[in-house]
Amino acid sequence: MTRPVTEGVTSSEVKILKEETPKAPENPFYEIRPVPGKGYGCFAIKNIKRGTRILADDPLLVVPIAEYFETDIKEEFAKLSPKDQALYFTLHSAHGQDPKNWPKHIHPTVEGRERCRIEEQHKARTGKEPTLISIFQTNCMEMDGGAAVFPNAARFNHSCNPNACFSWNPAIRKETIHAIRDIKKDEQITLSYCDITHDKATRRWELKHYGFICDCPACVGDDPQSFAGKSETRRYRLMELEQEFRLTRGEYIGFGVSQPGFIEKLLEYATLLLEEGDYTVRLANTYLDIAIVCEKKGDLLLAKRSALKALRIKLETQGPDYPDIPKYQGVVQRIKRKMAEQEAAQAGNKS
Numbered sequence: 623m624t625r626p627v628t629e630g631v632t633s634s635e636v637k638i639l640k641e642e643t644p645k646a647p648e649n650p651f652y653e654i655r656p657v658p659g660k661g662y663g664c665f666a667i668k669n670i671k672r673g674t675r676i677l678a679d680d681p682l683l684v685v686p687i688a689e690y691f692e693t694d695i696k697e698e699f700a701k702l703s704p705k706d707q708a709l710y711f712t713l714h715s716a717h718g719q720d721p722k723n724w725p726k727h728i729h730p731t732v733e734g735r736e737r738c739r740i741e742e743q744h745k746a747r748t749g750k751e752p753t754l755i756s757i758f759q760t761n762c763m764e765m766d767g768g769a770a771v772f773p774n775a776a777r778f779n780h781s782c783n784p785n786a787c788f789s790w791n792p793a794i795r796k797e798t799i800h801a802i803r804d805i806k807k808d809e810q811i812t813l814s815y816c817d818i819t820h821d822k823a824t825r826r827w828e829l830k831h832y833g834f835i836c837d838c839p840a841c842v843g844d845d846p847q848s849f850a851g852k853s854e855t856r857r858y859r860l861m862e863l864e865q866e867f868r869l870t871r872g873e874y875i876g877f878g879v880s881q882p883g884f885i886e887k888l889l890e891y892a893t894l895l896l897e898e899g900d901y902t903v904r905l906a907n908t909y910l911d912i913a914i915v916c917e918k919k920g921d922l923l924l925a926k927r928s929a930l931k932a933l934r935i936k937l938e939t940q941g942p943d944y945p946d947i948p949k950y951q952g953v954v955q956r957i958k959r960k961m962a963e964q965e966a967a968q969a970g971n972k973s
């Protein structure tokens with residue numbers, strides 16, 4: 623992942639960036655271009671339709687267990703070819719940060735491996751040179767039960783109001799990037815490194831780990847009428863609804879069905895996600911829940927409409943080869959079958 627080269631960057635890193643402009647893999651959608659004051663970014667070379675798979679990237683370095691100690695990363699790095707090791711070190715590193723910006727002490731109750739992990743990560747981000755850990759921290763993405771560095775996916779910059787999303791696809795063993803809205807030629811393609819529903823203060827903390835302060839439309843401006851102002855109100859409501867959904871969705875969906883106004887709350891949540899531009903699997907799952915609740919309540923028409931929406935969003939953001947697509951197709955088919963049965967019964971009653 624990339625961030626402004628002006629902040630906390632060592633002279634050797636600037637030299638690397640100047641000498642070698644990173645190259646995108648051969649593809650019809652984007653290329654890497656310099657962004658004044660911000661390093662590099664991935665830019666559309668033609669208009670890209672929402673739902674397009676922009677990239678399917680192989681992992682370069684995989685750490686299979688979610689702990690990420692220096693020894694684990696070293697062990698995996700040693701397995702790479704010299705060419706891949708060199709490629710790893712061309713990726714951005716958020717080292718060189720001011721130690722004053724981070725907590726000084728680790729709480730005395732934190733001991734053993736956890737203390738060691740925190741110390742290693744702190745050393746990596748405040749160190750003077752890029753390290754295996756600092757590059758891993760800046761670029762890793764979740765993969766199965768651990769995380770991996772994807773050399774091409776890592777080149778996409780962040781926005782809290784992104785136009786693309788990333789997802790690990792275990793069926794094809796690749797990290798995919800899909801356009802989540804129509805992208806115009808020459809527009810920068812961005813991903814959100816943090817949870818899009820988090821408020822500005824939380825996002826700022828999360829993005830600090832990448833060593834930059836975000837200046838996207840959701841972050842800049844305090845005017846309540848600006849996108850950032852409206853976004854803050856929307857994200858606050860999204861978090862409120864999520865709190866409620868902990869007891870009414872997932873395994874508790876049966877309880878949700880019995881709650882008055884539950885469908886309305888799910889619809890409100892979906893609308894807020896759309897307004898925030900969070901066109902991702904989270905939105906697909908919300909529409910799937912709306913479909914299931916409507917089905918249980920006997921509103922098959924709204925159930926079908928919502929299930930189709932869920933399937934479309936799922937296909938557009940994770941692709942037809944994503945493993946649990948049949949679950950979405952199954953709900954659509956079940957509702958259609960019920961509608962056909964209902965129509966047949968009604969026709970039978972009439973005759």
Ligand SMILES: [Zn+2]
Pocket residue numbers: 781782783836837838839840841
């Ligand atoms: Zn932002």
